[in-house]
Amino acid sequence: xVRYMEQLDEMLKLFSNAHGVSxxxxxxxxxxxxxxxxxxxEVRTDKLGNLIAIRKRGYPSVMIAAHMDEIGLMCKYVDxxxxxxxxxxxxxxxxxLHSQRVILHTENGDIYGVIGAKPPHAMKEEEKKxxxxxxxxxxxxxxxxxxxxxxxxxxxGVTITLxxxxxxxxxxxxxxxxFDDRAxxxxxxxxxxxxxxxxxxxTVFAVGTVQEEVGLxxxxxxxxxxxxxxxxxxxxxxxxxxxxxxxxxxxxxxxKGPAITxxxxxxxxxxxxxxxxxxxxxxxxxxxxDIQLDVAEGGTxxxxxxxxxxxxxxxxxxxxxxxxxHSPVEVVDLEDVKKGAELLARAxxxxxxxx
Numbered sequence: 394x395v396r397y398m399e400q401l402d403e404m405l406k407l408f409s410n411a412h413g414v415s416x417x418x419x420x421x422x423x424x425x426x427x428x429x430x431x432x433x434x435e436v437r438t439d440k441l442g443n444l445i446a447i448r449k450r451g452y453p454s455v456m457i458a459a460h461m462d463e464i465g466l467m468c469k470y471v472d473x474x475x476x477x478x479x480x481x482x483x484x485x486x487x488x489x490l491h492s493q494r495v496i497l498h499t500e501n502g503d504i505y506g507v508i509g510a511k512p513p514h515a516m517k518e519e520e521k522k523x524x525x526x527x528x529x530x531x532x533x534x535x536x537x538x539x540x541x542x543x544x545x546x547x548x549x550g551v552t553i554t555l556x557x558x559x560x561x562x563x564x565x566x567x568x569x570x571x572f573d574d575r576a577x578x579x580x581x582x583x584x585x586x587x588x589x590x591x592x593x594x595x596t597v598f599a600v601g602t603v604q605e606e607v608g609l610x611x612x613x614x615x616x617x618x619x620x621x622x623x624x625x626x627x628x629x630x631x632x633x634x635x636x637x638x639x640x641x642x643x644x645x646x647x648x649k650g651p652a653i654t655x656x657x658x659x660x661x662x663x664x665x666x667x668x669x670x671x672x673x674x675x676x677x678x679x680x681x682x683d684i685q686l687d688v689a690e691g692g693t694x695x696x697x698x699x700x701x702x703x704x705x706x707x708x709x710x711x712x713x714x715x716x717x718x719h720s721p722v723e724v725v726d727l728e729d730v731k732k733g734a735e736l737l738a739r740a741x742x743x744x745x746x747x748x
Contacts, residue, residue, distance in 0.1 A: 398565060401727050404428070405579045406559040409569035412498060414465030414552045415482050415607045418442055421461040421578070425601045428582045432589035433599065443615040444601035448588065453748045454596040455741050456621035456706070458612055458695050459581040459628070460605030463571035464719055466490075466553035468497070468532075475536030477506065477547055479527075483606035487527040489720050494556040495532060499546030505556065506534040557721035565727045566647065572723040574605070576713050577627040580651075580730050584627070584737035593742045605695050612695035616702040622748050623669060623707045625737060626696040629725065630654070630687050630712035643689070645714045647726045650683030651733035654696065654710035662693030663700060666707035672747040673709060673740055680739045682732055687712060707748070711736055 413421040422444040426436050429446040436446045444461065464483030471477050477497070493508045510530045513521055532553070536542035559569035578601065585599050598619050602611035616624065630652050633643025645652050653673050657663050677684040687710075700708035713733050716724040 398727055398731070401579065401583065401730055402561070402567065404582065405567065405576060405727070405730070406569070408575035408578050409559045409571060412496065412554040413461060413463060414467070414554060415462040415604045417552050418461040418601070418603045422601055425461065425578060425582070429585055429599055432585040439615060439618065441611055441614050442603040443611045445615060445619070446585070446599040448585070448597045448599070450594045450596055452596065453622035453744055454598065455744055456598040456600060456616060456619055456624040456699065457581050457584065457737060458600045458602050458615070458624065458626050458699065459577040460574045460603070460611065460695055461578065461601040462604055462606050463554065463573070463575070464606050466495070468547060468549055468551040468553065470549055471536070471539045471542045471547055473539055475534070475538045475542045477532035477534060477542065479532060479553060481527055484719055485527065486719065488524055490527055490530060491525055493721065495553050496556050497532070497534065497547055498552045498554070501546035504534060504545055504547070506532040509533045555721045562724065564648075566724055567727060568722050568724045570721040570723065572715050572725050573629045573718050576629050576715065576725050576730060580711070580713060580733045580737065581627040583730070583734035584741070587734060587738035588741050591738070591742065593738070595741050595744050597741055602695055609693075609695050609698035613698040613702060616699040616706060620703055621706060623744065624696065624699045625740065626694050626699065626708065626710040627733070627737065628694050628710050628712045629715040629718060631689070631692065631718055632714040632716045635716055645685050645687055647714045647716065647724070648728060649685055649714070651729055651736055652685040652687040652712045652714060654687045654689070654694070654712060657687070657689045657710075658693045659690045662697040663708065663710070665696075665709035666700070668747060669707045669709040672743065673711070673736070676740050676743050677736055679743070680735070682736050682739070684736065685714070
């Protein structure tokens with residue numbers, strides 16, 4: 394068991410420390426391909442960049458989707474003094490970006506920078522009371538001017554990620570960037586390992602989707618092409634078990650098992666198919682897997698796009714509780730990842746009873 398948890402830890406560290414913003418997920422796709430290849434019959438990348446791994450074992454077919462992209466930034470322009478101005482890719486809370494160190498992924502290789510803004514010493518008292526907007530921030534790469542920055546490879550379109558390394562906390566809890574959704578990626582890979590080793594009879598499409606953070610784009614196109622009988626999205630969800638958040642905003646907690654989505658975005662995103670929810674709840678009960686039920690007013694996932702594809706694909710989400718989502722210090726419990734992978738695998742094992 395100790396070694397098992399160490400392997401989960403190593404894989405999540407690998408994916409969390411890797412970089413791949415929306416539209417530029419190739420690096421993550423290559424890692425995912427290497428991890429999935431031993432457990433499937435075919436691996437390919439579609440026109441949009443989705444990584445599709447297929448294990449063909451008859452009827453019915455299940456699509457397991459986990460998005461590969463992370464929120465990040467992109468260079469918009471470099472001013473005459475060499476400071477880089479950027480746009481956000483995905484849903485950032487601007488204050489999270491202030492004073493962060495970043496990596497700019499140029500054609501010449503990665504270079505470091507820091508997000509700067511006016512220091513408090515130069516602020517008037519009323520300015521100190523106001524939040525700093527991302528529009529007022531910039532990136533300092535040490536360039537002398539815009540020509541110098543261009544020589545370093547920094548031009549409009551260069552992608553930017555936060556420079557933050559994975560680390561262990563207490564009680565099997567870990568912290569790092571982009572657990573949304575690299576933790577979901579790891580849960581999907583581990584589920585595919587279990588499905589393969591147990592010789593479970595069902596066709597499974599394991600899909601690493603692209604551009605989830607900017608519009609659920611890869612999920613929409615991949616689901617259209619695959620048209621599975623049912624779909625499960627492997628994700629993270631907001632944990633509400635820390636100061637500053639009330640249970641009415643999220644009743645989900647770390648270390649109490651994966652969460653099954655009943656509804657998200659107040660019903661504007663996904664209202665999970667009743668048969669899918671019943672299937673997952675019965676499977677969890679049969680195999681004694683701790684679960685939580687997630688009814689959320691905000692946020693949505695790839696399931697929103699998938700369940701509206703073609704004539705409709707019955708869908709839900711299995712999520713790992715995560716603290717501080719969309720920050721560089723997200724926190725998850727590896728035990729929740731383990732239980733989530735077990736639920737995914739057992740769900741595939743029992744899918745024929747329900748669909």
